[in-house]
Amino acid sequence: MLRVDIRKALPQFTLNVAFEAANEILVLFGPSGAGKSLTLGCIAGLVRPDAGLIQLDEQVFFRGPKHFVPPHRRGIGVVFQGYALFPHMTVAQNVAYGLRYTPRPAASVEEILHRMRLENLAHRYPHQLSGGQQQRVALGRALILRPRLLLLDEPFAALDRGVREHLQADIAALQREWGLTVLYITHNLEDAFALGDRLAVLQAGRLRQIGPIGEVFHRPASRSVAEITGVKNIWEGEVVESSVAGLRLRWGEHTIELPPANCVAGQRVIFYIRPEDVKIVRPGKPLTEVIRRNQVRGRVHRIADRGIAISMTVLCPGAPEPVHLRFPPRSYEDMGLHVGQEVTLSLLRDAIVLIPGEGEEATRRGR
Missing domain, CATH: 3.40.50.300 (P-loop containing nucleotide triphosphate hydrolases)
Known part of the structure; x- marks a missing residue:
């Protein structure tokens, strides 16, 4: 020892x-x-x-x-x-x-x-x-x-x-x-x-x-x-509704669903989603319940090929911050992704995490 x-x-x-x-x-x-x-x-x-x-x-x-x-x-x-x-x-x-x-x-x-x-x-x-x-x-x-x-x-x-x-x-x-x-x-x-x-x-x-x-x-x-551990999508939001079924947050002009947490309506919180858990919705494809939630539209701002993964930044109207994605090179190869392209994103509900102990600081900044 x-x-x-x-x-x-x-x-x-x-x-x-x-x-x-x-x-x-x-x-x-x-x-x-x-x-x-x-x-x-x-x-x-x-x-x-x-x-x-x-x-x-x-x-x-x-x-x-x-x-x-x-x-x-x-x-x-x-x-x-x-x-x-x-x-x-x-x-x-x-x-x-x-x-x-x-x-x-x-x-x-x-x-x-x-x-x-x-x-x-x-x-x-x-x-x-x-x-x-x-x-x-x-x-x-x-x-x-x-x-x-x-x-x-x-x-x-x-x-x-x-x-x-x-x-x-x-x-x-x-x-x-x-x-x-x-x-x-x-x-x-x-x-x-x-x-x-x-x-x-x-x-x-x-x-x-x-x-x-x-x-x-x-x-x-x-x-x-x-x-430090590589999270890029760290955002602030306000709790709109809290129940045993989950949370609903106001994030800019969007409403985001999260898993249940010990929060109250009106509370400001800091939450994150890793770039790997932001998915691109394929046009014309049937949507699963997981993908149907937390959709936001935006335009591709930047694409970087890192070899083992593609990093992408999307600017979404009504969102306070850009959304960062990371995915294997072949995942959306058929979509011909390029800068300026309009895309619909899904922020996976169960992958969104509240950062403990940060809510009070977010509330003070929100006053």
């Missing part, structure tokens, strides 16, 4: 985070400058906190100003984006490097080379390797200590998609087999979902929300968490 409760004052902000992790992959997620790498640096012993506690199982790494275990005595595996391989050493020598500093039982070089699929590259030097191969060497060097804790600071950011997915699968398999606790920094939600068990969202040195990754993604605890 890793226990972290630390504070570190910087000119830009004060890091103040507390969390626990055990036998899982915990993703530290947030914008640049949120404190993710600083948190990992404190755990690794590269940065000394001002106060607090860092403890792994029964071993205390840091407790206040008088107790600080240096990095090489923590038995932690650390992998950075930049690989940090020794250019004058072979693959095998780089992997074996950590063994000279630890008395703890460790894996053999041969075992790690096999697990990282590096056997045939053992005698090559870093400059003779691809980016993915270099990252495997860096991982192997961290894993040869058989660490109880593995820290990954955006290790896959510079790798292409296929290589990244293979490495993620390797880490997930090792985590399950060895019972590792892994802290993984990424700014990529797709990577977070691919590898993480839980998600910790940081902003300005504070832990804004932590929980199972699907729960944090689909039920953000605040507007800031929603924005």
